[in-house]
Amino acid sequence: MRIRQRRKYTSIILALSLLVVLEGIFIFVLWIKRPAEKPAVPPPEKKAVYKGEIAVVIDDWGYSQNNLATLEQIKLPLTVAVLPHLAYSRQVAQELHDQGCEVILHLPMEPHEKTNLEKNTLMTSMDSATISRIIGDDLESVVYAKGISNHMGSRATEDERTMKGVFREMKQRRLYFLDSYVTPRSVAGRLAGEMGVRFARRDIFLDNKSDPEYIKGQLQKLKSRARMKGYAIGIGHDRPSTLAVLKEELPQLKREGYKLVFVSELTR
Template structure:
């Protein structure tokens, strides 16, 4: 009888030990690691044509991802926009007015192919003085100018001197900019997709879908939209979704620095 009681005590002790061990193993089990989406590619979003007004500044500031704000020079709100964009953590570039084939609705001091080298350089200098914190330059219109080697050589020379890059909006299939930038060793990138040629939310979403496909295939892509409330609202809504899918938003400058000539 005594041996039976001892056996029961030993068995009970073992049960307690086993239970404690199971509890310890449960508590110390590896925690479930949150699934991190695979990297899909880098996306830079450029918003053109700032400077006419401050209508969309508030919604711009609600976007918590990298954006490149492209500001037209010498307009009523150019300086304010460039300052506010910079203070909000966005990248600022100069949206340089350049000659289109159709000479309509030209901005003041649009760079024309007939201008002298000095005039072109003076305009660029004045425009950059107006747009504080500019890290680069993109062409506003410019379908004629970007096809003219002389004009673009002068523009690129001035940008090179100032350590600025050039973003080709690709308004002309005959652009000399890619080859010229390569020869001059100028930081250069070009648009992948226009986001809002149609001011319709479904159209903009579809263009962003095309943009992310390019980023997935090529590792990077640049989308250009415009200073419009609808464009900014769609971006504000969709950018978190793309981040969850594994896409990373960057400034244009980061893509420029990755380019190899």
């Protein structure tokens, strides 16, 4: 009797053991056949909302080549205004063009305060033939120019006869005019429209002070203007402090949703 009971218990134990082993094998097979875990996919980056177009102009190139390397590191659309007949005008215009910048002639024009005038400054006393000759000579000095902006010129841009002479020559050459807008009495915008010359006007001067924090503040104003009217034009100068700030801040503008463009893309 006892022997039968022992055999019965032994059979039960063996059966249970076999079930445990089979269950383990089944679980193992399921485990090795499980689908591989896919690596976690980071959520897609949110695209910045488009906020407007911004053109940045760097004035007064031609005195030296010192800041060319810094400008090249920015690698974003920039418009560069080169003064004619300086020691490095031609070389700088060539180099800036090769870097992919949009080159324009920074035409010296008569201011109200006649101090520190550049060679062959365009004066309101000049006739149309002289104006045409000066512009032609200056363009030979500043190669690849697609447009013209005024250097100084508070008096000249207020003078209708002078600006008509400038625009007649520019229209023949298919150049656009960027009004640096150094006087609220400028007639350039009205005359450009009447004469069929492509035109743009400066919104913000970026570096009336060389302090980096001031320049950053002006860039904020430029962004605000672009949001308000859809586009904005800022003018800075060929200075180490200005270029250092632009190198730091312009990529951020792009990330925020502003499109950086050449001035020619904003002409009307």
